[in-house]
Amino acid sequence: MLDYLITSKTRIKLLLKFFLNAEARGYLRSLAEEFGESTNAVRVELNRLTEAGLLEAESEGRMKVYRANKKHVLFGELHSIVKKYVGIDRLVDDVLQHLGNVELAFITGDYARGIDSGTINFTIVGEIDEHYLEVLIKKSESLIGRKIEVTLLGREEFNKYRExxxxxxxxxxxGEIK
Known part of the structure; x- marks a missing residue:
């Protein structure tokens, strides 16, 4: 979801790096190597984030070391967004890969509209192990601090309600809608 809001992949990587773990530090060349990006692309985004006050830079010898600015008014919100971004992605991958034949999964309701109401409406299309899903949902709810309501549909049923x-x-x- 974050990649729809922020179109620069390099900026997303930097936000994840510095705001997931507020103690993280990095310098230009190490970040470029870690991300598999050119130093120029990383430099541009580091400069933008530093100018916005989201990152702090200090010199250590001949290197400039960057870290999150914990005093910035948006630090808490960005930290929260990044945790949610990583949490949802990880949970979706971990849960869906072990359920069986999942063709499609999507979120509807408040969360899909950008409203964090505390309940995620999750629809899964395919043939899955429902008992195992219940176990995973309970674990996931405690990890992400949100209630998850799941709707299971077969392909025919999804096609019936697709519109x-x-x-x-x-x-x-x-997956993708076919």
Missing amino acids: KFEQQKMLVVW
């Missing part, structure tokens, strides 16, 4: 789903906001997190 209804497409009329509302939905965020596809696994």
